[in-house]
Amino acid sequence: MSWFAAAIIAGVTSFAATNIDDIVILMLFFAQVNASFRPRHIVVGQYLGFTALIGASLPGFFGGLIVPKAIIGLLGFVPITIGISHLVNKDKEPDEVQAVSGEFNPEYNSSLLSKLAHLLNPQVFNVAAVTIANGGDNIGIYLPLFASSNLPSLAVILAVFYVSIAVWCYVAYRLTRLQAIANILTRYTQAIVPFILIGLGLFILIESGTYRLLPLSP
Numbered sequence: 001m002s003w004f005a006a007a008i009i010a011g012v013t014s015f016a017a018t019n020i021d022d023i024v025i026l027m028l029f030f031a032q033v034n035a036s037f038r039p040r041h042i043v044v045g046q047y048l049g050f051t052a053l054i055g056a057s058l059p060g061f062f063g064g065l066i067v068p069k070a071i072i073g074l075l076g077f078v079p080i081t082i083g084i085s086h087l088v089n090k091d092k093e094p095d096e097v098q099a100v101s102g103e104f105n106p107e108y109n110s111s112l113l114s115k116l117a118h119l120l121n122p123q124v125f126n127v128a129a130v131t132i133a134n135g136g137d138n139i140g141i142y143l144p145l146f147a148s149s150n151l152p153s154l155a156v157i158l159a160v161f162y163v164s165i166a167v168w169c170y171v172a173y174r175l176t177r178l179q180a181i182a183n184i185l186t187r188y189t190q191a192i193v194p195f196i197l198i199g200l201g202l203f204i205l206i207e208s209g210t211y212r213l214l215p216l217s218p
Contacts, residue, residue, distance in 0.1 A: 003150075003152070003153055004152075007156035007160075010145060010157060010203065011157040011160030011161060012160055014145055016164075016196065017197050018135075018137050018138045018141050019164075019168060022134065022168060025134060026042065026046065026169060027172045029172075030042060031176050039169075039173065041124045042127050042169065043169050044124050045127025045128040046131055049130070049131025049132045050131055053131070053132060053138045054158065057139050057142035061146035071210075074210055076148070077201060077205075078141070078201065080197070082140055082197050083197030083201065084198065086197065087194040141197065144201075145157070
């Protein structure tokens with residue numbers, strides 16, 4: 001498999017695995033669209049919040065330029081651990097998603113986010129802040145993924161991410177009009193996410209050559 005195809009696959013799987021719950025949150029937002037809360041506010045807010053998560057994950061890439069790739073690959077155990085955690089706590093996840101989307105209040109966030117609120121449309125800020133608040137898993141997955149990537153691969157992965165955001169927003173918008181399909185999608189995708197995360201972690205371990213550090217490796 002070429003590095004280009006591998007980067008696309010890594011980008012698609014990591015984005016899907018870390019943003020399944022965002023479909024539900026985006027649907028909740030699109031269901032509240034009115035004269036003052038427009039779809040563009042949701043889309044811009046989603047891009048803004050996701051960009052903040054990318055910025056918080058980029059130190060992994062720069063660390064990968066200094067630390068040996070095989071050592072960086074040990075971070076592949078992070079998505080594996082998160083995947084196992086999702087399997088153990090899968091019954092709690094729907095409630096957690098509802099809590100993040102329903103109880104978020106900007107006044108409880110950091111001063112940096114509060115300052116941004118004055119520069120942005122409040123609706124855009126709210127969407128961005130919810131995206132950031134719900135992005136703990138994103139950073140945990142993207143840090144090792146970026147650290148195990150070179151610059152061309154990182155560029156491809158980021159391009160996949162930003163295209164996928166548009167697709168995610170469109171899908172969520174359409175699903176607000178097809179609630180039965182939305183319920184089925186949410187139910188079954190949540191079941192496979194842990195396995196995608198575990199597979200992604202194994203991919204990072206293998207791609208980075210970390211398996212060579214194991215005592216039993218030839």
